[in-house]
Amino acid sequence: MKPNARERLIEGTRQLLWERGYVGTSPTAILARSGVGQGSMYHHFDGKPDLVLAAEQRSAELMQQQIAEAFAVEGTALERITGYLGRERDVLRGCSVGRLTADPEVMADDTLRAPIREAFEVLHEHLRRTIAEGVAAGEFAGDLDVDEIASAIAAVIQGGYALARAAQAVEPFDRAIRGVLSLLRVSAPRAN
Amino acid sequence: MKPNARERLIEGTRQLLWERGYVGTSPTAILARSGVGQGSMYHHFDGKPDLVLAAEQRSAELMQQQIAEAFAVEGTALERITGYLGRERDVLRGCSVGRLTADPEVMADDTLRAPIREAFEVLHEHLRRTIAEGVAAGEFAGDLDVDEIASAIAAVIQGGYALARAAQAVEPFDRAIRGVLSLLRVSAPRAN
DSSP, X not given: OOOOHHHHHHHHHHHHHHHHHHHHOOHHHHHHHHTOOHHHHHHHOSSHHHHXXXXXXHHHHHHHHHHHXXXXXXXXXXXXXXXXXXXXXXXXXXXXXXXXXXXHHHHTOHHHHHHHHHHHHHHHHHHHHHHHHHHHTTSSOTTSOHHHHXXXXXXXXXXXXXXXXXXTSSHHHHHHHHHHHHHHHHTSOOOO | OOOOHHHHHHHHHHHHHHHHHHHHOOHHHHHHHHTOOHHHHHHHOSSXXXXXXXXXXXXXXXXXXXXXXXXXXXXXXXXXXXXXXHSOOOGGGOOTTGGGGGOHHHHTOHHHHHHHHHHHHHHHHHHHHHHHHHHHTTSSOTTOXXXXXXXXXXXXXXXXXXXXXXXXXXXXXXXHHHHHHHHHHHTSOOOO
């Protein structure tokens, strides 16, 4: 079944936001990308900000779904974190959620910023809980602050995209991920 | 002495790029921000791309200067890395260089991308050399890959800005920095 107009508008807007940000997501571009008519757009949404919010919420939901799946698997804490960091990503495209932190229009509006903030909070909570489990299991050093390590890992992902895009190569992203994982690994308490 | 028109155009464009990206940096906005006339702009620069390139080069130079200063100080490897990560930053504004990696116009043009790529290469080289010194001095684990750790640290900075902007709070940036520094610290080989 062909997705309905509302779905096509959300997905078209989501892709445009991801590639071009708020200013580049003009109503004209949304209609062209979604293949729906102007009347349909204003039937389903109050206007661009309303549609942008729905598109952001969709990106945030998808990110939260991927997080939930990656952390639900069986395995050690390091295996689950490695699984999430290593999941299939379109690195040079960047993160559909994180990309919007560079967007002045989205950042200046608390309503448009909320889905981004919440998606990062969900990631932080999963990382923090998994790291705490790893510390309890003796996988990681006991004197680490779990919130600090969770923030460092989340930052490596987002910053890895920036380094990769600057180089137009995936390698700096992969290298940063391997780097933080190796630091986590060597933090394991060694037998005396 | 009042900076000359050329300098004011570069600085005005640099600030606009930082805040609003390529599309938001219109010739009209550049003239308003710089306080110079249109004739002066086209006297000094061939057009917007030429002026944007000069502004990017200025941001990249400033970043490279801060890197050189931070890593030139006396101290252990960890102290120098801590010094660079902890230097005064306008966290919620983000990085004038890294911000452009989210910009589709800048990323699509190899000439406009070059200053960004080069500034990150300079940072990578300073981090990599300092980490190698730290490994040699027994400050960090000997089995770490210095390129991976350098990329992880550079990514934490860039990603820390993204987390902070999403939260509109400096704390996630500071936490990520403390996290990666604590991982580096606990990687130190322990006496057997």
